[in-house]
Amino acid sequence: MIGAPMQSPMQTAHSLQPAQSLQxxxxxxxxxxxxxxxxxxxxxxxxxxxxxxxxxxxxxxxxxxxxxxxxxxxxxxxxxxxxxxxxxxxxxxxxxxxxxxxxxxxxxxxxxxxxxxxxxxxxxxxxxxxxxxxxxxxxTVEATGVRIADTRKTTPGLRALERHAVRCGGGHNHRFSLSDAVMAKDNHLAMLSEGSEDLTSALRRARATLPHTTHLEVEVDRLSQIPAVLEGGADTIMLDNFSLEDLRRGVEMIHGCALVEASGGVTLETVGAIAQTGVDLISVGALTHSVxxxxxxxxxx
The missing domain is CATH 3.90.1170.20 (Quinolinate phosphoribosyl transferase, N-terminal domain)
Structure with missing residues (x-):
């Protein structure tokens, strides 16, 4: 099925891990x-x-x-x-x-x-x-065990094909659409800040209303946001446009209590160093939006 992640990428001298079939x-x-x-x-x-x-x-x-x-x-x-x-x-x-x-x-x-x-x-x-x-x-990152994932920055109408192609290259798929998982990004948090509810309470309220199988991810752009997100029970915390040093500190703060995703301006020149910081996965919009x-x-x- 489209959108389902592959297992850890395995590479041989002649081919990558076989891709799942498109419908x-x-x-x-x-x-x-x-x-x-x-x-x-x-x-x-x-x-x-x-x-x-x-x-x-x-x-x-x-x-x-x-x-x-x-x-x-x-x-x-x-x-x-x-x-x-x-x-x-x-x-x-x-x-x-x-x-x-x-x-x-x-x-x-x-x-x-x-x-x-x-x-x-x-x-x-x-x-x-x-x-x-x-x-x-x-x-570039195979020695670290870090997953490379795509994003929703796909060509309108071609997402299923482009996501399949990512899997053919040994990568993994992020959520396929807005209906697949909860992902609170900076704009959502900006809306939250206009009200009286704090971030931890908002995440706990969201968690209480969601099916237990629904994944909850939160994007943060500074280290000071991490404690509140952890208390709110996020499954994945995205560290957006962090420096290498702050990525390392973020990984230490999260300490295995959630998956750690690095994102923002990732290139072939920078992805190796990002993977060395200890994150679990790296999402790369360039796989589809500028290939x-x-x-x-x-x-x-």
Whole structure:
């Protein structure tokens, strides 16, 4: 199921931990939206130049090394316009690949293949870019046992695909939506400060109204907030934009009474040092909000 976290990431010489499957309905909803945008009333160029009876064969080829994500997405996009199109030999999601490697093969009516090409490539390139970047973060902190997690800073409409790609890279998913868990951030706390209720009391009241299975997380931006949050019974405390020294002090103050999450401006250059402070997980918005699509191409025979 989308949104469920994987177990601790394990890495081999050739692939990362296999990713869980996306649901077909989620994939098809995205593909329908993308094709309606790209081929709303047919493909004029293809219809002008390509005979209706023409058949073609093409291969999805890597122009650079990376971690693959979106094999089923690519296949369903390529076959969406004509079920006579066949996609074979797709690399498993979470597998590593090298420059020049063939990642999948496509054969079928040329018009359908050409019309679906850009939609299929856009999705698999973005997903593989996310998986590849996530794998770099995971590799940087693997000796510490710290989890790398995504955030809700995803492309509207593509969250299920992008979250899947994070798992392909060995990362973990944060809450999937606002309906999944309680997460009191700075703006929520600002609203609270306008009333008469203190933070500890507010958290205890929230805890009393929630099902016992609901996770409660609180974001803090200074060390002085931690005692009140601990007394309120938070399950996870997010230390937002803390210095390395304050992260260490925060971990000491929390002392295992809650999970400790570090967040805020995390980069590949800083994530290793953050992991060394003793936090349990590091959330990285850059995995999805500013990732570069991987260079993959569809080469026709």
């Amino acid at each position: 077909a309905a989620q994939i098809d909803a995205v593909i329908r939206m993308a094709l309606a945008e790209d081929v709303p009333f047919g493909d004029l160029t293809t219809e002008c130049f390509v005979p209706a009876q023409a058949v073609t064969e093409a291969h999805l080829v890597a122009r650079e090394p990376g971690v693959f994500s979106g094999g089923e997405v690519f296949s369903r996009a390529m076959t969406a316009l004509d079920p006579a199109v066949q996609v074979q030999g797709a690399l498993p999601d979470a597998a590593r690949f090298d420059t020049g490697q063939r990642l999948a093969s496509v054969r079928g009516p040329a018009r359908a293949v050409l019309s679906a090409e850009r939609t299929a490539l856009n999705l698999v390139q973005r997903m593989s870019g996310i998986a590849t970047l996530t794998a770099e973060y995971v590799r 570069r699509a991987l260079d993959l191409g569809l080469d026709f025979q």
